[in-house]
Amino acid sequence: VTWHRETLFPHVAASYEVDRVLYQGRSGFQDIVILENATFGRMMVLDGVTQTTERDEFIYHEMMAHVPLFAHGAASRVLIIGGGDGGLLEEVLKHPVERVTQVEIDPDVIEISKRFLPSICRGAYDDPRTDLVVGDGFKYAAETENRFDVIMVDSTDPAGPGEILFGRPFYGHCRRILNPGGILVTQNGVPFMQGRELTTSYRHFKALFADAAAYVAAVPTYSWGFMALGWAALSPDYRALDRATLERRIAKVGATTRYYNGECHLGAFMLPRYVRELLA
């Protein structure tokens, strides 16, 4: 029996029995593996790190999509940076948005996801509201004339090629291309293991946006405690949203979810002390 052994953090590993390797190759940017595990289903592994699995992708993708979209309440234009597996795009398209622009740097990730992970992207790339740009997300944010209500940064980890998506220049570009009242959310790693990365992003948010925060989700394959999502908004009011308004919006859109709901939307911002203390 072969195992995929993830050693993202020192001295520990999360391992997955490999029933079958469906794809293995090197794109212009990274090593890409699609494997099958009896507990998590098909898994996409980039440079040795698990990015998404059929069985638990709903948690991360729902929390990254629905929290800012329901908080905003009237998002029409959405920008996704990264997210080549299409799972986040699929969640965003459950909302009555006009247009979703997705900027993914690696075309192989998109093609391989469409071929091997159809249960994750579910035809999202064929939706007429999808505007797919194969290119560099940093450059796109720096140069585009388009404007967005919500920006979601579905990146790989703050170390390696994705690092540029965690710096102040990039966040500044995001602010520039947000409409008034816009919201930026970011993948911000596992604070128990990578606490400094969250603090760094938070300080950039604080310097640039009216509201800076983080929220959390417990994703089985992002091991070692909560994962953090960064939150930066041009309006300070969204987090004070009352439960009744939130539930009305959810009922109106009627999106089917398996993790996200009104209670965990509000609960995700209620941080344990060690995470709260990183926001300083």
Add this chain to the structure above:
Amino acid sequence: VTWHRETLFPHVAASYEVDRVLYQGRSGFQDIVILENATFGRMMVLDGVTQTTERDEFIYHEMMAHVPLFAHGAASRVLIIGGGDGGLLEEVLKHPVERVTQVEIDPDVIEISKRFLPSICRGAYDDPRTDLVVGDGFKYAAETENRFDVIMVDSTDPAGPGEILFGRPFYGHCRRILNPGGILVTQNGVPFMQGRELTTSYRHFKALFADAAAYVAAVPTYSWGFMALGWAALSPDYRALDRATLERRIAKVGATTRYYNGECHLGAFMLPRYVRELLA
């Protein structure tokens, strides 16, 4: 390099590099290993399953102790079933309780924890308020004439020797020995992997108590998403506690914590959909 490889759930494993094995032996009840890992510090492993580590024990122990004690607000007598490492006892003793009875079946776990994990139990066994009973928790709950305001079941997993602590007879005994308004909390596993166990406990709680629920915490070494703690109370009001009252109680007791705070106390009951749906 040797690794401790935990295979509690099929087809996946969490692994820890072993720098040193400080103790390895078999008690009358289980295999006990104390090992040292550079990321998690000293770890106690029972029958191959990680029970507690120096680095992350605070999360589980704080959430099991402080949530029911601050919700209750006036607990004087507390019963801990299991919890031989002493970490839960230490958290409970931060409250102005009169007496804490701890019933642990395996005396070796207590002695080995005192010797090798002093940072976890921190002298809790020497506190004059501690009443240590070495014995069977099920039998104790069935027979004792004592009464308690809060009972905490800090057991191993719902499979194996701890299984009897997840059945209706045991929960019935707990109800019998609770004072009016008493609260029972239980270790209830990882619902992403062991969903049925949570449903089973919840149904027993519902049949026996005025209030039945669950709350969650993200514990790095209890892998694969949230862990669930079961909640059964003889008063239905505790979960409706307002934030201001809770914060006043926390300030008055002044316990030092690293995970628990007023916001995550309330947020822990705000469950994601897949956990909420298991409570049915």
